[in-house]
Amino acid sequence: MNAKIYGVTELNNRIKALLDSDAELTAVFVRGELSNYKIYPSGHHYFTLKDQEGTLRAVMFRREASKLRFKPENGMKVIAFGRVTVFPRDGQYQLYCAELSPDGIGELHIAFEQLRDKLYKEGLFDKDRKKPLPKYPERIAVITSPAGAAVRDIIRVLGKRYPCAKVIVLPVRVQGAEAPPEIVGAIRYANKYKVADLIITGRGGGSIEDLWAFNDERVARAIFESEIPVISAVGHEPDVTIADYVADLRAATPSNAAELAVPDSAELRETLLSTQIRAVQALNRMISQRRDRLMTLAEKRVMKSPLNYIEDRRLLLDHLQKHFISAAQRIVAIKKERYVHLAASLDAMSPLKVLGRGYSLAQKLDGTVIKTAAEVQCGETIDLRLSSGALKCEVKERFEA
Amino acid sequence: MKEDLTFEKAMARLEEIVKLLERGDAPLDTSLKLFEEGTMLIRSCGEYLDKAEQKVVKLMKSETGEPVELPFEAGEN
Numbered sequence: 127m128n129a130k131i132y133g134v135t136e137l138n139n140r141i142k143a144l145l146d147s148d149a150e151l152t153a154v155f156v157r158g159e160l161s162n163y164k165i166y167p168s169g170h171h172y173f174t175l176k177d178q179e180g181t182l183r184a185v186m187f188r189r190e191a192s193k194l195r196f197k198p199e200n201g202m203k204v205i206a207f208g209r210v211t212v213f214p215r216d217g218q219y220q221l222y223c224a225e226l227s228p229d230g231i232g233e234l235h236i237a238f239e240q241l242r243d244k245l246y247k248e249g250l251f252d253k254d255r256k257k258p259l260p261k262y263p264e265r266i267a268v269i270t271s272p273a274g275a276a277v278r279d280i281i282r283v284l285g286k287r288y289p290c291a292k293v294i295v296l297p298v299r300v301q302g303a304e305a306p307p308e309i310v311g312a313i314r315y316a317n318k319y320k321v322a323d324l325i326i327t328g329r330g331g332g333s334i335e336d337l338w339a340f341n342d343e344r345v346a347r348a349i350f351e352s353e354i355p356v357i358s359a360v361g362h363e364p365d366v367t368i369a370d371y372v373a374d375l376r377a378a379t380p381s382n383a384a385e386l387a388v389p390d391s392a393e394l395r396e397t398l399l400s401t402q403i404r405a406v407q408a409l410n411r412m413i414s415q416r417r418d419r420l421m422t423l424a425e426k427r428v429m430k431s432p433l434n435y436i437e438d439r440r441l442l443l444d445h446l447q448k449h450f451i452s453a454a455q456r457i458v459a460i461k462k463e464r465y466v467h468l469a470a471s472l473d474a475m476s477p478l479k480v481l482g483r484g485y486s487l488a489q490k491l492d493g494t495v496i497k498t499a500a501e502v503q504c505g506e507t508i509d510l511r512l513s514s515g516a517l518k519c520e521v522k523e524r525f526e527a
Numbered sequence: 528m529k530e531d532l533t534f535e536k537a538m539a540r541l542e543e544i545v546k547l548l549e550r551g552d553a554p555l556d557t558s559l560k561l562f563e564e565g566t567m568l569i570r571s572c573g574e575y576l577d578k579a580e581q582k583v584v585k586l587m588k589s590e591t592g593e594p595v596e597l598p599f600e601a602g603e604n
Binding site for chain 1: 566583594
């Protein structure tokens with residue numbers, strides 16, 4: 127029997143080499159349930175993954191464990207990622223876990239995307255449905271856990287930037303099954319009693335499960351229906367929740383929400399100061415403009431020596447008078463000339479002129495001119511007008527033509 | 528700051544007054560009145576900002592459902 131006899135360590139190393147040479151085992155995902163979870167004083171986490179039939183020992187070193195985004199608990203379904211190798215001292219193979227995440231993430235992602243698409247189609251994310259935030263909020267309702275870092279960050283930043291705003295904390299749970307109805311209740315309550323002119327709701331960062339309350343449809347609808355504008359502040363920059371989409375403004379972090387919520391009072395004081403300067407300057411400019419105008423007017427000759435003005439007017443009057451008189455004289459002369467002319471033509475046409483040539487005019491006593499003999503009776507008295515004077519005559523006889 | 532005059536309204540009115548003054552076409556006595564009003568607003572806005580003490584309260588529901596303000600201690604549960 128030529129069988130080789132191994133030393134224990136030698137055999138363990140042989141097995142280790144065998145496992146290490148399997149590429150698949152150096153980067154493997156494994157699904158299981160956590161048990162025997164222990165955190166050692168060194169900061170390393172030791173646990174066992176199990177399913178119905180088997181168990182697998184696992185270790186997660188402090189460096190990797192510090193990146194955990196949730197608190198692992200016994201009984202929790204998880205997906206671990208790492209490499210499988212042998213620890214020669216114990217002769218045990220185990221999983222050196224690099225990442226650990228709660229199982230079911232995939233389902234949550236699907237649910238998230240379905241809800242997001244549904245609410246998007248309903249118009250809950252529409253830009254034109256976003257309410258404008260008050261420029262200078264006087265009361266800010268903070269709907270979050272009263273125990274978390276988020277509320278402290280918000281209060282600290284608000285106090286630093288704009289201490290004149292009153293902060294009203296509406297304490298709610300921000301994770302677990304009770305969180306969504308509590309957040310919804312607080313948003314509705316704030317609206318019903320108009321306790322604030324701005325709402326900030328959110329929480330600090332965490333795993334997708336920790337943030338889940340802010341992916342709840344009820345919370346999304348309560349934010350949408352809120353008449354008070356809402357700033358969402360969930361987790362840290364890369365985590366986008368449904369609440370972020372539907373809120374009137376999305377902040378990257380709770381501190382950022384506080385920064386976006388209020389103006390900086392130091393800047394405002396400067397604005398006030400410059401406003402004061404502008405007002406004084408405007409008024410001074412206005413007064414000096416009016417003074418200039420006054421000076422220009424006062425400089426005019428009429429204001430300096432009013433007598434000049436009167437003399438001017440007197441000269442003008444004289445001038446006008448002269449013109450007026452000569453104009454009047456001219457008009458009289460024209461009229462007179464026309465009169466003489468008319469009188470001459472009238473004279474030429476006068477019947478008296480005919481009488482002057484020896485003719486006479488016979489008239490009845492009533493003044494009617496007699497043109498034919500038949501117009502008078504024998505014995506009738508008629509007037510006969512001569513060039514000079516008249517005769518009253520009696521008709522002796524008629525000779526009709 | 529008067530109760531019926533919010534900071535926001537005061538700031539808006541202030542902006543309006545300065546614009547009117549800068550346009551410079553209002554009668555002088557109106558302008559003086561505007562200036563006086565502006566000075567008052569600047570003072571009251573400044574005083575408002577100077578109320579530096581931040582007020583933080585916790586809002587709880589009373590038995591009747593009305594809100595009750597309680598002092599807020601950070602970190603409480």
